[in-house]
Amino acid sequence: MSIQEELQAVIKEALPDVSCVIGWREGPEPLRAAPLFVRTPADADAFRSGYFAVNNPAVFLPEYKGGKVGVVVKGCDARSVGQLLAEGLIRREEVKVIGFPCNGVIDVDKVAVALAGACDPGEIQAAREEGDELVLTTPSGEIRLRKTAVTADKCGRCLFPNALDADVFVGDTLEPAVSADDYADVAAFEALSLEKRMDFWEQEMSRCVRCYACRNACPMCVCREHCVALSRDPRWLTQSDGVRDKMFFQIIHASHLAGRCTGCGECQRACPARIPVLLLKRALSRRVEDLFAYRAGVDVAGPPPLLSFALEEPKIKERDW
Amino acid sequence: MSDAASSFVAPPRPRFEAGTANPYLPMPATVIEVIRETHNIKTFRLVLQDEKAMREFHFEPGQVGQLSMFGVGEATFVINSPPTRKEYLQFSVMKAGEATAALHTLAPGDVVGLRAPLGNFFPYERMKGKDILFIGGGIGMAPLRTLFLFMLDNRNDYGKISLLYGARSPQDMAYSYELPEWTDRKDIDCVLTIDREAEGWGYRVGLIPDVLLGMAPAPDNSVAVTCGPPIMIKFTLQALEKLKFSSNQIFTTLERRMKCGVGICGRCNIGGKYVCVDGPVFSLAELKELPDEL
Amino acid sequence: MSEQKIVSRKFISLGYLPAWLEELALGRTVYVPRQEGRTVLYRPFVPGDLPEFSRRPAESAKHVLFPRSEGLFSFCRKGDPGAPDTRGLLLSESAEPGQAVIFGALSCDARGFFAFDPVYDGCGTKGIAKDVYYLKRRENTALIVKACKTPLSTCFCHWTGGGPASAQGADALATDLDGGILLQAVTKKGAALLESAKLSPATDDQEASARAAHEAAVKAMPSSPSLDGAPEALLGLFDNKAFWHAQSAGCLSCGACTYLCPTCYCFNLTDESNGIAGTRLRTWDTCMSALFTMEASGHNPRRDKAARLKNRVGHKFSYYPRIHDGRFSCCGCGRCIRSCPSSVDIRQIVLNALKENADV
Numbered sequence: 001m002s003i004q005e006e007l008q009a010v011i012k013e014a015l016p017d018v019s020c021v022i023g024w025r026e027g028p029e030p031l032r033a034a035p036l037f038v039r040t041p042a043d044a045d046a047f048r049s050g051y052f053a054v055n056n057p058a059v060f061l062p063e064y065k066g067g068k069v070g071v072v073v074k075g076c077d078a079r080s081v082g083q084l085l086a087e088g089l090i091r092r093e094e095v096k097v098i099g100f101p102c103n104g105v106i107d108v109d110k111v112a113v114a115l116a117g118a119c120d121p122g123e124i125q126a127a128r129e130e131g132d133e134l135v136l137t138t139p140s141g142e143i144r145l146r147k148t149a150v151t152a153d154k155c156g157r158c159l160f161p162n163a164l165d166a167d168v169f170v171g172d173t174l175e176p177a178v179s180a181d182d183y184a185d186v187a188a189f190e191a192l193s194l195e196k197r198m199d200f201w202e203q204e205m206s207r208c209v210r211c212y213a214c215r216n217a218c219p220m221c222v223c224r225e226h227c228v229a230l231s232r233d234p235r236w237l238t239q240s241d242g243v244r245d246k247m248f249f250q251i252i253h254a255s256h257l258a259g260r261c262t263g264c265g266e267c268q269r270a271c272p273a274r275i276p277v278l279l280l281k282r283a284l285s286r287r288v289e290d291l292f293a294y295r296a297g298v299d300v301a302g303p304p305p306l307l308s309f310a311l312e313e314p315k316i317k318e319r320d321w
Numbered sequence: 322m323s324d325a326a327s328s329f330v331a332p333p334r335p336r337f338e339a340g341t342a343n344p345y346l347p348m349p350a351t352v353i354e355v356i357r358e359t360h361n362i363k364t365f366r367l368v369l370q371d372e373k374a375m376r377e378f379h380f381e382p383g384q385v386g387q388l389s390m391f392g393v394g395e396a397t398f399v400i401n402s403p404p405t406r407k408e409y410l411q412f413s414v415m416k417a418g419e420a421t422a423a424l425h426t427l428a429p430g431d432v433v434g435l436r437a438p439l440g441n442f443f444p445y446e447r448m449k450g451k452d453i454l455f456i457g458g459g460i461g462m463a464p465l466r467t468l469f470l471f472m473l474d475n476r477n478d479y480g481k482i483s484l485l486y487g488a489r490s491p492q493d494m495a496y497s498y499e500l501p502e503w504t505d506r507k508d509i510d511c512v513l514t515i516d517r518e519a520e521g522w523g524y525r526v527g528l529i530p531d532v533l534l535g536m537a538p539a540p541d542n543s544v545a546v547t548c549g550p551p552i553m554i555k556f557t558l559q560a561l562e563k564l565k566f567s568s569n570q571i572f573t574t575l576e577r578r579m580k581c582g583v584g585i586c587g588r589c590n591i592g593g594k595y596v597c598v599d600g601p602v603f604s605l606a607e608l609k610e611l612p613d614e615l
Numbered sequence: 616m617s618e619q620k621i622v623s624r625k626f627i628s629l630g631y632l633p634a635w636l637e638e639l640a641l642g643r644t645v646y647v648p649r650q651e652g653r654t655v656l657y658r659p660f661v662p663g664d665l666p667e668f669s670r671r672p673a674e675s676a677k678h679v680l681f682p683r684s685e686g687l688f689s690f691c692r693k694g695d696p697g698a699p700d701t702r703g704l705l706l707s708e709s710a711e712p713g714q715a716v717i718f719g720a721l722s723c724d725a726r727g728f729f730a731f732d733p734v735y736d737g738c739g740t741k742g743i744a745k746d747v748y749y750l751k752r753r754e755n756t757a758l759i760v761k762a763c764k765t766p767l768s769t770c771f772c773h774w775t776g777g778g779p780a781s782a783q784g785a786d787a788l789a790t791d792l793d794g795g796i797l798l799q800a801v802t803k804k805g806a807a808l809l810e811s812a813k814l815s816p817a818t819d820d821q822e823a824s825a826r827a828a829h830e831a832a833v834k835a836m837p838s839s840p841s842l843d844g845a846p847e848a849l850l851g852l853f854d855n856k857a858f859w860h861a862q863s864a865g866c867l868s869c870g871a872c873t874y875l876c877p878t879c880y881c882f883n884l885t886d887e888s889n890g891i892a893g894t895r896l897r898t899w900d901t902c903m904s905a906l907f908t909m910e911a912s913g914h915n916p917r918r919d920k921a922a923r924l925k926n927r928v929g930h931k932f933s934y935y936p937r938i939h940d941g942r943f944s945c946c947g948c949g950r951c952i953r954s955c956p957s958s959v960d961i962r963q964i965v966l967n968a969l970k971e972n973a974d975v
Contacts, residue, residue: 217956239885592850
């Protein structure tokens with residue numbers, strides 16, 4: 001049995017105890033799976049795991065609070081579940097976590113780059129994996145791409161390919177490809193001058209349409225309709241759409257996620273303007289790791305460092321200053 | 322307002338094509354009087370700064386306006402003075418959100434903006450010759466007041482006029498200063514009620530639907546016009562149906578979050594009907610045709 | 616090609632395209648599809664840069680006529696020294712918009728404006744107000760659409776009355792031919808743009824090639840299901856909570872679908888002020904947000920995402936067509952599907968509604 005078939009069986013077994021199991025199905029585009037909500041055993045046949053199952057199903061969990069729900073998670077998704085648990089935003093006994101070893105997922109934007117104008121990624125009619133290659137059917141014939149060229153960056157630095165804290169784990173665990181996240185992307189960006197970095201963000205943020213898909217796709221953005229961006233009274237943010245106004249929101253968003261972001265990258269994937277907003281969050285995650293030796297969604301025993309107060313932080317030696 | 326002040330104010334000059342009015346541009350208006358009705362309701366009397374515009378301002382009972390607090394925004398209120406009394410335009414505002422809180426800070430002489438009249442109105446022509454029953458609860462008395470006073474000013478056009486007006490307590494009763502005149506009038510039947518017994522209260526005690534059933538108005542050749550909080554409306558409609566009023570004989574006015582007020586911005590729709598242009602006045606028969614999204 | 620009458624035709628060889636765009640840009644803003652970051656958007660033409668036609672723009676062109684945020688007027692409150700108990704007010708409307716051309720928009724983008732027009736022209740529901748801001752921009756903007764060759768997997772313009780080479784709502788249609796582009800004007804405004812020495816006369820052969828290309832593009836689209844009865848089916852399902860909960864399960868309540876949509880025209884009005892002066896802004900708003908209908912009292916007629924998704928689909932395929940001669944306020948561009956983080960598929964929802972209604 002393939003991992004996908006095993007997962008389908010596990011989902012069916014879980015159903016009597018839960019209102020639904022959240023996973024993935026084929027989406028309207030060959031390269032993008034869509035969320036699946038399995039309520040009946042027959043629904044489970046549509047379940048798909050694998051390279052195209054990018055969405056993080058943990059984002060839906062707070063909606064189901066108050067009843068038991070099942071969720072199939074990749075390693076990165078499991079960290080979101082862990083962080084939601086650590087912050088008391090969902091209850092452990094109300095979630096059945098089904099894990100499996102993840103070999104990485106696609107980044108559709110990289111496909112667009114790899115196609116180099118050969119066609120619009122939206123024109124792709126079918127896609128399949130063949131070993132290390134991704135085979136795409138396009139109006140002008142088949143195109144083969146190396147999977148390494150189109151796999152999400154987050155997968156290249158993934159330390160937890162196997163869902164942590166799963167109630168059921170299907171398949172054999174995988175060894176992570178790397179032993180540490182070196183934050184090379186953040187380091188390279190921070191090596192630029194302040195002016196260059198500001199220019200970069202002004203350029204990128206100018207594309208923002210303020211749809212707040214970044215916020216709503218984030219499993220840890222739980223303020224929902226109470227978000228500062230929309231609050232009417234008081235009105236914290238302006239409706240005028242200057243680039244600084246847009247940037248202001250993104251900085252608030254990133255700050256609120258410091259020490260909470262698990263790096264799943266859904267904010268960036270959801271952005272219709274393709275603004276690399278994950279970089280902001282990773283810059284803060286790196287600081288939190290350095291200062292508090294804390295990785296969100298992994299070290300779930302205690303409250304996150306910025307949601308708690310310690311009289312003496314082990315790595316902040318203010319008494320010695 | 323003084324001549325000095327009016328000469329200081331530059332009337333808006335439409336810069337778009339002549340003859341095409343800008344529907345988003347408010348008319349500047351001056352607050353001439355503020356009445357504190359209850360702990361959370363204030364009434365504002367306004368005159369348009371452009372004297373000609375004020376003279377020519379035409380509206381119908383039940384139509385609404387967008388009041389602007391410049392710097393805060395707009396909110397929708399019914400014009401609750403009747404078109405037969407046009408020395409000022411009157412609005413009553415219950416403090417609920419940001420815009421209403423700002424409106425509550427207004428004092429005589431302050432400037433607001435007004436976009437009006439907007440929406441439809443009570444079909445008072447079709448009500449001629451009929452007995453009219455007004456049933457108002459709390460701030461819901463505001464839209465009724467317009468039609469009620471309009472009918473009093475055209476008293477001969479209508480049959481028996483009755484008003485049932487209720488509030489939680491005597492202190493929650495807006496327009497209390499007008500009530501003695503109404504209760505004293507012989508050509509109208511005015512019943513006032515509060516939810517619970519209170520000292521010094523000389524009128525009825527009881528919930529509006531219950532008092533209504535007690536009054537037992539006859540539905541023949543009658544029209545009922547009602548407005549109030551949702552829960553009161555729900556039970557009042559039930560009571561009216563029990564009294565054999567048909568859904569064509571019952572009118573109410575809806576509230577919905579509005580922005581443009583002219584059927585464009587897209588938020589006040591209930592299915593395909595826009596409360597800002599197809600309403601706010603609906604007969605119960607029309608409401609029953611709408612999808613259930615109140 | 617649409618049924619519209621062609622009023623003039625020209626041909627431009629690819630080498631002359633930049634020069635023609637530069638010429639158009641004299642005294643006007645010319646918007647073209649441009650690559651920005653990892654996406655393609657409608658942006659002002661920059662001399663020296665060619666429009667990006669290898670990928671379809673992620674956003675619609677609606678922001679050209681309906682800016683994401685625009686000042687409607689500014690206000691200034693002033694105390695009057697002569698009368699201490701009064702306050703004056705100065706209102707000034709924003710300046711008239713300039714001339715613009717959108718070159719290389721998609722047919723679906725043009726048909727998007729087609730959905731705006733009756734609403735903003737006051738034919739809306741009771742014909743009472745003309746949106747002078749939109750109408751002036753509409754008048755001042757010429758739209759040249761470029762015929763599509765192959766559909767994306769999310770395209771369904773032909774379900775909604777359009778087609779890959781429709782010129783509905785546009786002033787001219789551009790079609791790629793060998794070595795250049797055939798330009799066919801369908802309005803006077805479009806014809807005026809074709810009065811340029813950079814363009815050469817077009818031949819009957821070129822027009823025939825274009826027609827063949829249009830026919831091939833239509834043929835390349837999968838067959839379209841009938842949406843007859845969709846308005847009634849959606850209204851019939853209004854109270855079916857289970858149906859809407861199932862359709863909306865994956866919705867994240869963000870505004871990507873509505874903001875990238877060529878036909879979504881809803882907006883918010885807010886004031887921005889600094890002391891005594893400020894501006895009334897009109898800003899895009901989205902019916903997917905819980906705050907859209909939230910009243911000051913806290914009451915919200917569309918509290919859950921199921922009710923909100925129902926409104927979006929209902930508006931496009933039921934309420935709007937019932938007011939506007941049966942036309943859908945959806946142009947089938949598929950951007951809401953492509954840009955949805957959860958791939959919520961409006962096509963499927965409408966088909967599900969038709970099926971559900973047929974089953975009842």
